[in-house]
Amino acid sequence: MDTQGGPTGLRERALGPDLARGFMLLFIALANSHYFVVGAAYFGGFPTGGSPLDRILGTLISTLVDGRAFPMFGVLFGYGVAQIVRRQRAGPDQFGGADERGIRRLLWRRSLVLVVLGFAHAMLLYIGDILAAYGVLLFLGVWALRWKDRWLFAVAAFVLILTALPSDDTLAASAEGPDPSMLPAGFLGQLAERITVQPFIAGLAWIGFVTPFLIGLWAGRRRILERPAEHLTLLRTTALLGLTIAVAGALPMSLVVGGVLTRPSDHALTILGPLHDAAGVFGGLGYAALLVLVAHRVGERPITRAIAAVGQRSLTCYLFQSVVWAVVFTPYLLDLSNTLTTTTTAILAVATWCATVLLADRMRRANYRGPFEVLIRRVTYRSPARFTSG
Numbered sequence: 001m002d003t004q005g006g007p008t009g010l011r012e013r014a015l016g017p018d019l020a021r022g023f024m025l026l027f028i029a030l031a032n033s034h035y036f037v038v039g040a041a042y043f044g045g046f047p048t049g050g051s052p053l054d055r056i057l058g059t060l061i062s063t064l065v066d067g068r069a070f071p072m073f074g075v076l077f078g079y080g081v082a083q084i085v086r087r088q089r090a091g092p093d094q095f096g097g098a099d100e101r102g103i104r105r106l107l108w109r110r111s112l113v114l115v116v117l118g119f120a121h122a123m124l125l126y127i128g129d130i131l132a133a134y135g136v137l138l139f140l141g142v143w144a145l146r147w148k149d150r151w152l153f154a155v156a157a158f159v160l161i162l163t164a165l166p167s168d169d170t171l172a173a174s175a176e177g178p179d180p181s182m183l184p185a186g187f188l189g190q191l192a193e194r195i196t197v198q199p200f201i202a203g204l205a206w207i208g209f210v211t212p213f214l215i216g217l218w219a220g221r222r223r224i225l226e227r228p229a230e231h232l233t234l235l236r237t238t239a240l241l242g243l244t245i246a247v248a249g250a251l252p253m254s255l256v257v258g259g260v261l262t263r264p265s266d267h268a269l270t271i272l273g274p275l276h277d278a279a280g281v282f283g284g285l286g287y288a289a290l291l292v293l294v295a296h297r298v299g300e301r302p303i304t305r306a307i308a309a310v311g312q313r314s315l316t317c318y319l320f321q322s323v324v325w326a327v328v329f330t331p332y333l334l335d336l337s338n339t340l341t342t343t344t345t346a347i348l349a350v351a352t353w354c355a356t357v358l359l360a361d362r363m364r365r366a367n368y369r370g371p372f373e374v375l376i377r378r379v380t381y382r383s384p385a386r387f388t389s390g
Helices: 015-036 052-064 069-089 100-124 131-146 149-164 169-173 187-221 232-257 266-298 302-312 314-329 342-365 371-381
Strands: none
Touching: 015 052, 015 069, 015 266, 015 302, 015 314, 015 342, 052 232, 052 342, 069 100, 069 131, 069 187, 069 266, 100 131, 100 187, 100 314, 100 371, 131 149, 131 187, 149 187, 149 266, 187 266, 232 266, 266 302, 302 314, 302 342, 314 342, 314 371
């Protein structure tokens, strides 16, 4: 078993957070895949003019997934950081645990791994990488570890308000399809295109994850997702209100994706786009709370253990998805961006996630960690991390 102060052993992990991480990978697959589809015109990242089923699925994904999956990632990321800090402070040390400087250095090593891995991921597989952005967020976020709760909430609310302000970014993005960095004509061109785009994404995308990260940090301090029986009212309220706000905030945009409403004016889009994304933060909180409640209610069963195994190996499974996107959509490989539709890419996303569930469960049964989990632990803790969970 892992010594206290090191990485959490797989047998020690709570079901709720891992189940949430496992389902999160399904949402991320659905959120990423449709951006590869090529069409004559676009709205909200979806090609317009598809079949009725394309429009229905586009509406559902825009309402329930887009801008909701990555905030859930942020909540769980912040929660995981709080878990690391708690274990370090309680670790075997003559003063009762690691000092704050040692904890910061440990987390900075973890952030460096994420930035380097994210850069390689973006250059070789998927330009929409978020690992590097989370690495930047963690590098800066270590200073929030000493903040009191009221400061966590105050900064989280301030950043959320900023991201909800009217912006022209959504206006431009709503009409754009895949750019050359996403669907490069050749490998050398891919590197040339992405080397200029990736630093921009890594350097700015973390701002949108600040609010869920800080809320996750607060929740992790209180072990809310690990001890749901002690926080049922909070979790139920968060699930209900969070998902209600997320759906209500998404409908003005998602109904346009589905062809139910006509495209709003440019001025309206500068308001509705940020509203869609800001409401998604509440959706991320709601999904995390809902899935922890499901884990609490259902408990350990073969299906929950298999999905939780994905959550325990979320980095490996996330990168596995990108391998699929690269093989299927890259023009110099299978080049199916002009062939697949919103519907068929959604099917591909679900099938890819199901494959990761089978793979992760097989690794769980064999008592193996994911290879990238081993890598990040080895660098973070500066020790020879084991492939097994013992």
